[in-house]
Amino acid sequence: MAETLTKTELEHALFSAADSLRSKMDANEYKNYLLGIIFYKYLSDKLLYIAAESLDPNFIDDRDDLPLDKWQKMYAENADDAELLSDLKATLMYLISPEHTFTYIFNEINGEARTKDGNLKTFQISDLADAFNDIESTSKDFDGLFKDVQLYSQKLGSNAQKQADTISEVIKSIGKINLIEQDDQNNKNDTLGDAYEYLIREFASESGKKAGEFYTPQKVSELLTKLTLVGKKYPEGMTVYDPAMGSGSLLLNFKKYIKDFAGGDPNKVIYYGQEINISTFNLARMNMILHGVDSGNQHLRQGDTLDADWPPISQTMFDAVVMNPPYSLKWSANKGFLQDPRFSPYGVLAPKSKADYAFLLHGFYHLKNTGTMAIVLPHGVLFRGAAEGKIRKKLLENGSIDAVIGLPANLFYNTSIPTVILVLKKNKENRDVIFIDASKGFEKKKNQNELREEDIQKILDTYEKHEDVERYAHLAKYDEIEENDFNLNIPRYVDTFIPEPPVDLKKVASDLHDTNVEIEKNQKELVGMLKELTSDDSDVMDGLDAIIKELEAELHE
Template identity: 55%
Template sequence: MGADLNQRLFSAADNLRSKMDASEYKNYLLGLIFYKYLSDKLLQQVVELADEPINEYDTPDKQVVLYEELLSDEDTKADLIATLVDTLGYDIEPKYLFNVLANQAKQNLFQLNELNNAFNQLSSKYELFSGLFDDVDLHSKKLGSDDQQRNVTITEVLKKLNDVNVLVHKGDVIGDAYEFLISQFASDAGKKAGEFYTPHMVSDMMAQIVTIGQEDKKLFSVFDPTMGSGSLMLNVRNYLTYPESVKYHGQEMNTTTFNLAKMNLILHGVDAEAMNLRNGDTLNKDWPTDEPYMFDSVVMNPPYSAKWSADATFLDDSRFNRYGKLAPKSKADFAFLLHGYYHLKDTGTMAIVLPHGVLFRGAAEGVIRKKLLEDGSIYAVIGMPANLFFGTSIPTTVIILKKNRTSRDVLFIDASNEFVKGKNQNQLSDDNIKKIVSTYKERKDIDKYAHLASFDEIKKNDYNLNIPRYVDTFEEEPPVDMVAVGKETKELRQKKRELEESLFATISTLQVRPEDEAWLQSALEVFDHEK
């Protein structure tokens, strides 16, 4: 299924690639894939509600016929719509269903206005979908200079996406589609992709770590204050005994990306009541401030070394006022970390991805880091390989934080040299992730890989957490066997002499023209001399 989704996305992108920047056309493709999911999910639900055998209604076209029949009966129409809204949270009129519009596209009867009406009806009727399709601008001149050209462009895209079976896709449909688009068109689509998409293998590792010891909680809350596409939050439920009871709390400043996250959660069957999402600036104003505002796990992949106001008034902000200094204006890394940490429960675990500079930079950052270490807040530092994230090749570190610890030691893991080399991006294998997680759990020294540093050791290093200070990965060159080298040199010289003699004998027997005899004799004398 993954290959099929990627192939069709690539093909559909062909119709948009020459018209606009990839960071724009991904919005069209993801928005349409999402709408297709809603449409196909509704039809599947109709077959189930009608108690009809699924094998008799195994295509969207047959399902549409059944849907229209049920709606034509005035006695059942209202109940059917009410049940769909109750179970799915929405309904869609038959004429606006994705495959109905796609069939019109195949017959060149499609009208762009119908798709626009479909988006508007869903967005205005149900608050959950409000603003979700704003980035799918069907009137954009980039789709074509006039309505007819725009109609042609979207017609081709609908036809190519219609055969994608989004309901049987295993995994994260929006996340997988997004990751594929970014990886294929990273030259323009990936400008800042690392800021709002955490590669699945890194997300998976972080999810495993923040759920350790909390797997059996019947109610579990996760918070991502820089949630991007939402995939980092969603991965957490894969390691919980009661995944259906997770509450998701997230904030994202970029409206387009906020909509992407909302789509992602809906695609994963997350109910509206289980979502607490906000489109806003994480640092400039604390959120959430109402209950609940403390969470079982906090996961973050904030924009690296971003700028922020660092206004002096933040020294009175409860998120930052314990640390004596504010993160510098030019590097908000510690501001993001402290914001997330503030919202962590006493029993929870936080994992945040940051550039290595936070481990050793001085000035205000050094003051904040020292206070975190004195409080025992930093539990582990994991060095990741370079070139894992889209849009940046720098190596990153995952910092794990906890509250109310009795010890102030820090586990250092240097996983920077263990990865699978990729063409554009490096990747972590399942074995790479298993080794990191098992090392994290065991919390013991492993030669050239991990070290549990005491607080005194860290203090002696002036609170510098640069990983090479604690994990020595230097490999000594093996000693050179001079006897073997001498023997090999002698053998090579002997072989050279034998080859030269053989060549000399061959040249001596050559038949030459009289005019070349003088030249050959001269060459043989030189050769014999050098030999």
């Protein structure tokens, strides 16, 4: 029987499935195996579930009593039904042949699978490789999806049998977990998607600095998302874009928050994202599917965001742009980019050694006139001069920068430096900038600091009101910013200094007097007790007399 678990049980059960891999490789590598195999099981089980439902009208009522092998059997018996296969592919966008289903391979590992002629079938590592190829070949949407699950890696074992043994342990660990019941047939329940997010977060924690390649801490993602939704209503849905999307977690927050924060339909969010790292790109694709995002609503691309503009500006502009790009990344800064419409209005390019403003201008270029952009960057973008200073000045002159929000240090896995969120808009009514110093609002965790819900809400409330808050926020007029030579360093605008309370000298003198009186009293009591002590040893008594005389001398001073 398949096990249906609570959310927490599911998360821990899935994460523990990586135990057989932990001693063989680091977290940044074994995450690809576990996440890939979980995704494979999800695709396979969903196929069997829908096939069984198509074949048996009573399946929904009876499914709790159907073991996985019966699902597989029901599908296998009808594998040659062309109409069934056509309907399944139209519904799922993929197909998996019976011998390549997770259930069949799970049964192979447990000695319960047989070939068509009745012979016992044992698991080989090539069986799983063939299954992955089967899925990838069924649709361009799945092309190369399992590329990073390196089944023949020496890290799994020195030969094919040892590699099969290692993978078998992972498959057995998750084989009885009911992923379909967690997901639900209508993709309205995000339990499985949330569990996948949990795994990504745990892998990020174990990966250390490498985690910055694929994961933005969830609380920071939540803040970025909500900042772009402040004051907005999207009842007909919205378009969102992350040009450095990592695992796609930041984009997926719009599905989570659009209803409560912008009155929108979670199923009508259109996602655009680009990621340069192929492994991380594939992770984002899996993440989208496991969160029930329709294939027509996701437009993900593997590529270099700065090297060539994407998507075409004629194709779409975005209601929200969110980004946590790699900080101070080197880029070509080729002079040809001065003719690129993303950068040409500013007359200069971000320096080769620091692409921060290149990422910012790329995202801002793709923002709708009515949209909002939120990007995390290092504090240097606020005050560095030369080309960056010229770009910053132009943005301020145009009224493009709406908010500067200082975050606490050590929020991210790949760096401990404090960071800043810049919120940008087009066609603002004024050129005011709200400065918020939120650097002290966090909870200290074992390895990282973490924003709390109250910290996020305070930032959002302050941003929405655009009003001064003592030692926390200041609404700066353009003239004030100009007087500061367009330097946006937060301490220039928000004074967080708390003066020490004045010292009451009379009270200090009184306390000192009372303390001296108490000391004198205690010394007199001590002298009295020492005088009562006796000993037959003359040396001891001589020493005691010396101590008494010394104390009495102090009392007479």
